[in-house]
Each structure stands twice: as C-alpha cells, then as structure tokens.
Amino acid sequence: MTVIHLLSGATGFIGGAVVLELLRDPESEVYVLVRGQDPAQARRRLCNALTAAATAYDATPLWKTGEHRVHPVHGDVETALWGLDLPRALPGGVRYIWHCAATLHYELHRAERIDSVNHHGARHAIDLARRLGAQLNHMSTAYIAPSRDDGVLVEQPAVEQDAAPATPYHHAKIRAERAVVESEIVWRILRPSFVVGHARTHAATHHAGYYAMARRLTIAARRHLVPEGARAILPVPPDATINLVPVDTVARAAVAVGTLGETGTVYHLANAEPPTSRSVLEALFAWTDLPRPEFGPPGEARLPGPAGALQRYLPFFRVNQLDLDHTRRVTGSSAMATPLAAADLLAYLDCYKATLQAV
Incomplete structure (x- = not known):
C-alpha cells in the first residue's frame, strides 16, 4: 500500500x-x-x-x-x-x-x-x-x-x-x-543534537555545528600568534559530553519514530554514547595545530588568541546527557549508540577539509 x-x-x-x-x-x-x-x-x-x-x-x-x-x-x-x-x-x-x-x-x-x-x-x-x-x-x-x-x-x-x-x-x-x-x-x-557526517564515510553535505567550530578555530589561528607554551584553559568539565551524532543515525531514528512512534511525543535524535567534551575539544585543537587545551572552572578560564573563537560554543560542552527513553522505545536500545573515537572525530574534519578543497 x-x-x-x-x-x-x-x-x-x-x-x-x-x-x-x-x-x-x-x-x-x-x-x-x-x-x-x-x-x-x-x-x-x-x-x-x-x-x-x-x-x-x-x-x-x-x-x-x-x-x-x-x-x-x-x-x-x-x-x-x-x-x-x-x-x-x-x-x-x-x-x-x-x-x-x-x-x-x-x-x-x-x-x-x-x-x-x-x-x-x-x-x-x-x-x-x-x-x-x-x-x-x-x-x-x-x-x-x-x-x-x-x-x-x-x-x-x-x-x-x-x-x-x-x-x-x-x-x-x-x-x-x-x-x-x-x-x-x-x-x-x-x-x-549536533549532527555530523555519515558514520561510515564521514562525509557531510552541510557544515554547521562541529564543522563551524573547526572553521572558526582555524580562521582565528591564522589571525593570532600563540606564544610558545601558552595553552588555553577552557571552563568546561572534561568528562561532560557534547552530543555529536552521525546523520545516518539521525535519519534512521527519525523515520522510525516518525512512522511508528507514539504521537503527541518528543523524541531526541541523539547519540546514546556521545564523546566527552575533552575528546572533542582536543580533536579540534589538534586538527588546527594548536596546543592541547587544559580544563578548569570558570574562574580559571583563559581563552588566549584562537581559543576565544569557541566562546559561544562552550555551553554545549557542559551538558551531562540527553534523555533518549522515548526514542529507544521505538528504535531499541542499541540503535542510538554510535561511539566516536578520536580517529572518527578527526576523520569528519578531514572530510570537511577535502570538501572545501574540491569546491
């Protein structure tokens, strides 16, 4: 039918x-x-x-x-x-x-x-x-x-x-x-949540969110000299998470809950095993050839030079978790889990760079 x-x-x-x-x-x-x-x-x-x-x-x-x-x-x-x-x-x-x-x-x-x-x-x-x-x-x-x-x-x-x-x-x-x-x-x-490219190919057709962070950091790094040995201290709990989720995970879950899920309900399309704030920020700094950042409370924050470009994104790195109960009742508990290793975090950015070079 x-x-x-x-x-x-x-x-x-x-x-x-x-x-x-x-x-x-x-x-x-x-x-x-x-x-x-x-x-x-x-x-x-x-x-x-x-x-x-x-x-x-x-x-x-x-x-x-x-x-x-x-x-x-x-x-x-x-x-x-x-x-x-x-x-x-x-x-x-x-x-x-x-x-x-x-x-x-x-x-x-x-x-x-x-x-x-x-x-x-x-x-x-x-x-x-x-x-x-x-x-x-x-x-x-x-x-x-x-x-x-x-x-x-x-x-x-x-x-x-x-x-x-x-x-x-x-x-x-x-x-x-x-x-x-x-x-x-x-x-x-x-x-x-923050949608990144395909889980297997790492490719994306739009470059907001995680990619925008990399773009801002890259531009800032070109404009600001970082004194040797200077490291940013970011006001972010390193063991908190930022919910990066592959676009294919989002699409599969969307169609599942959108056709099978109970109506009158809110569904989070997010990663059940998101990367830590530390792993994502370290990947961003490494990809931009900046010194590895440190982490501390707001009173100890230091955002020298390029690190200031991430200011508006830092609140998203302080989120503990996203509830997924409604979604997982439809998709099953494992469907929303897409662990992202350091190699994946860098591969998404490498695909982004390759896309820019091809344009």
Missing part, C-alpha cells in the same frame, strides 16, 4: 538524509517542497542536492532505483500553506508531513528572517497538516529541551526560560514547538 509523504528541507543536511531513508520502503512516495525561481529550477536544485547526499552517504544505488518516487513541489515554507495550490499540488492521502526546513543562523541582526523560517514556517506546516489531515513530524533541536536537576535534557516540550544560550535561533525553535504542541493536529517533535 502506497504511503505518501510531504517533506520540506530536502536540500538541507538532515532533510536529504531523511528522504533517502524513506526510499528504503518501496511503498513510499515522497513529495518534496523546493524553493526556486520556477518549477524547473526547483527540480534541478532537488536532484543536485539528493545526488550529492547519496554520493556522500554511499547510497547512490538506493537513489538511482528510488529517484522516480521523489516528486518536487515548487513552494516556500515562509508562505501560507507553503505556497501550495491545494488540492492540485498534491495527491490525496498524504499521511506524513516532515518539516525539516530551517535556517541555522543565530545572529541578532537576522532575527526577523530566523523567526519567519523557523517559527512561522512551522505554523504554516501546522495549517497544512490540518488541511490535509496528515500527521506532522516537526524537526526541532535538542538544545531547547528542558533540563532536570541533574542537568539531563529531557524529552518534554520546550519552555522559553530554559533556552540556553538565548539566541534568535533557539527562541524561534521554542515558539515553533509551542505552536505544534498547542495545535489540535496529530504531531511528533523530533530533536537532533
């Missing part, structure tokens, strides 16, 4: 991986919202993005055999009902809407656009789900989750005052979650 999906954000990192994962079910037909000057350009953008994703994730045979089941739909999440001319734009019987589109910008001067895409885009998705009678799987972010007294981030709806760090990106994501939770539609909220 054919299952019809409608997905936004397929030209992005997570959305493209989710499309490929949906194609593993031969009964799936995937309609994909794509921006463009016209339908022809939108089709080209989609084909190029998914071909690149399939290549990066060693999934070219899957894409070649399933491409005919992916249907571009010209539209934009920033417009009412995503700009779709209903009912002509879609077939009847759409079962799932996957809202993966988002902007990852966080700067204050971009706040209006961030809210338009990340908050109002979700409101338009809610209206579309209501009109189509479809279930909405809303892609959010783990770092707006409420925390328990022990610091663990839990699979519960976001609360505004829990946002840390407080950026326009996080606030827009919180408002989007609140709109989903308060709607009368059938919904699930999916929250990925």
